Amino acid sequence: MNYHHGLTLIIREEGSPSNQVYDAAHLYLPTIQLINPSTRTIGVTKTPRRETVKLAIESGEQVPDTFDGIDLNWLYVVEKCPDGCDERRFELTFQKEHKDKVMTFYLVYVVRRAEVIKQESKILNLRNVNSYDQVEFEHPATFETIAMEPGLKRKIIKDLERFVSRREFYKKVGKAWKRGYLLYGPPGTGKSSLIAAIANYLKFDVFELELDAIDSDSELKRALLSTTNRSILVIEDIDCSVNKDKENRFTLSGLLNFMDGLWSSCGDERIIVFTTNHKDRLDPALLRPGRMDVHIYMGYCTPSGFKVLASNYLGIPDLDGHGLYGEIVGLLESTKVTPAEICEELLKTNDEDDDEDANAALERLVDFFKLKKLEGDKPEIEEAKKQKMDVDVNNVNIFKRETEEERREEMDVKVNDDIENK
Numbered sequence: 510m511n512y513h514h515g516l517t518l519i520i521r522e523e524g525s526p527s528n529q530v531y532d533a534a535h536l537y538l539p540t541i542q543l544i545n546p547s548t549r550t551i552g553v554t555k556t557p558r559r560e561t562v563k564l565a566i567e568s569g570e571q572v573p574d575t576f577d578g579i580d581l582n583w584l585y586v587v588e589k590c591p592d593g594c595d596e597r598r599f600e601l602t603f604q605k606e607h608k609d610k611v612m613t614f615y616l617v618y619v620v621r622r623a624e625v626i627k628q629e630s631k632i633l634n635l636r637n638v639n640s641y642d643q644v645e646f647e648h649p650a651t652f653e654t655i656a657m658e659p660g661l662k663r664k665i666i667k668d669l670e671r672f673v674s675r676r677e678f679y680k681k682v683g684k685a686w687k688r689g690y691l692l693y694g695p696p697g698t699g700k701s702s703l704i705a706a707i708a709n710y711l712k713f714d715v716f717e718l719e720l721d722a723i724d725s726d727s728e729l730k731r732a733l734l735s736t737t738n739r740s741i742l743v744i745e746d747i748d749c750s751v752n753k754d755k756e757n758r759f760t761l762s763g764l765l766n767f768m769d770g771l772w773s774s775c776g777d778e779r780i781i782v783f784t785t786n787h788k789d790r791l792d793p794a795l796l797r798p799g800r801m802d803v804h805i806y807m808g809y810c811t812p813s814g815f816k817v818l819a820s821n822y823l824g825i826p827d828l829d830g831h832g833l834y835g836e837i838v839g840l841l842e843s844t845k846v847t848p849a850e851i852c853e854e855l856l857k858t859n860d861e862d863d864d865e866d867a868n869a870a871l872e873r874l875v876d877f878f879k880l881k882k883l884e885g886d887k888p889e890i891e892e893a894k895k896q897k898m899d900v901d902v903n904n905v906n907i908f909k910r911e912t913e914e915e916r917r918e919e920m921d922v923k924v925n926d927d928i929e930n931k
C-alpha cells in the first residue's frame with residue numbers, strides 16, 4: 510500500500526510493564542485480514558486442548574485494515590539486536606492527516622477488541638514473572654471439577670463476580686482494584702486446582718512469582734510491573750518465604766506494602782492468591798483484609814466433595830442412591846484422605862462408562878479408605894482444632910477474621926460496601 514504522506518507508528522514489544530498495544534495487535538490481527546494477497550508466510554500452532562489451530566503473523570508480513578474510512582497497514586518486524594536478542598515491533602502506517610483519529614480512537618479500539626477476543630477465545634497465559642517465560646495456560650480445572658463443599662464454591666464464585674463488577678466502587682473510594690485470597694490446607698487438597706478454576710472462570714492470565722528467586726527491590730518491582738491487568742498473581746507456599754529479612758531481603762509484609770503502592774497507581778482488576786500449608790505460621794498482620802481479604806480452607810475430602818469426583822471420574826451422577834454411599838460417608842467423615850489421593854485411585858478405573866468398572870472402583874476406594882483409617886490418621890476436625898482454626902460443620906472456613914482488630918477492619922469493609930449500596 511502506498512501512502513503519499515504516510516506516518517508510521519512504531520509499536521515495540523516491551524517487558525515490564527508490557528506494551529498493551531503490541532500485545533493487543535497480536536490478538537487482533539489474526540482476526541482481520543491476516544491472510545491477504547500479499548501474504549507469503551503465516552505461523553500456525555495447535556496445542557492438545559485447543560480444538561482449532563491458532564494463526565500468528567510472521568516477521569515481514571503485512572496486514573491491511575480499515576477504520577472509519579481510514580486505510581491502515583500493519584507490518585510485523587523481528588530483528589536481531591547487537592546483543593543477540595530479538596527485537597519485535599509492529600509498524601502501523603496510515604495517511605498523516607488521520608493521525609488524531611488513529612491515536613485517539615483506532616488504537617483504543619484495537620486494545621478493546623483484543624480484550625473481547627481474549628474473553629471469547631478462552632486462551633489464557635501462564636507466565637513466570639521471575640524468568641518472564643510464558644506458555645499457554647491449559648489447566649483443565651473448573652468449578653465443576655473441583656471437589657469442594659457446594660456452599661463454599663458458591664461463595665467464592667459470588668465473591669469473584671462481585672469483585673469484577675466493582676470498577677466504579679474502587680474508583681470512588683480511591684482504592685486499588687485488587688483482591689487477595691489466601692488458600693490454605695494440606696498438600697493435595699486442590700489449592701492449585703482452585704487457582705486454575707478461578708483463572709478459567711474469569712479468563713484471567715496467571716502470573717507466578719517465586720519469592721525466593723527475587724534478590725532486590727528493583728528486581729521485585731520489575732517482576733511486578735511485568736504483570737498485566739485482569740490477571741492473577743500467584744505466590745505459593747508463602748510460609749516458606751516469610752523470614753527473608755535476616756538475609757537483608759524484603760519481608761512478605763514489605764512485599765505487600767510494595768504491591769499496594771505499585772498497583773494503586775497502575776493496576777486494575779488484580780487478584781493475588783497466596784497459598785500455604787501452614788496458615789498458623791503466618792504473621793497475623795499479613796492476614797488482614799486488604800492484604801488477604803478472603804481466607805479459604807482447602808481440606809480433606811468430604812462426602813459432597815467425593816460426589817463431584819465420583820461423577821467426574823466414574824460417571825456416577827447420583828451417588829446418594831448407591832449401595833456403598835453410606836459406608837463411604839462414614840469412612841470419609843472419620844478419615845483424612847485428600848482429593849488428590851482419591852483422584853489417583855480413581856484414575857486406575859478402566860472404563861468410567863462401564864457400571865461394573867465404576868462399582869469395582871468404589872469397592873476399591875472403600876478398601877483404600879479403610880486402610881487409611883487403619884493407618885491411624887486423626888479425623889480432620891481434631892487437626893483443625895490443633896491449628897486453632899474455626900471449622901464449621903462442613904469443614905470450611907471462609908471470610909473469617911481471627912482477632913478483634915481484624916473484625917473491626919472487616920466492619921470497615923462492610924461500611925464501604927454500604928456506601929456503594931446507597
Ligand SMILES: Nc1ncnc2c1ncn2[C@@H]1O[C@H](COP(=O)(O)OP(=O)(O)OP(=O)(O)O)[C@@H](O)[C@H]1O
Pocket residue numbers: 654655656657695696697698699700701702703786807847848849850852
Ligand atoms: N479439591 C479437588 N478437586 C478435584 N481434584 C483435586 C482436588 N484436590 C486435588 N485434586 C487433584 O489432585 C491433583 C493435585 O492437587 P493440587 O495440586 O491442586 O493440590 P494442592 O493443594 O495445590 O497441593 P500442594 O499444596 O502440594 O501444591 C490435581 O491435579 C487434581 O487432579
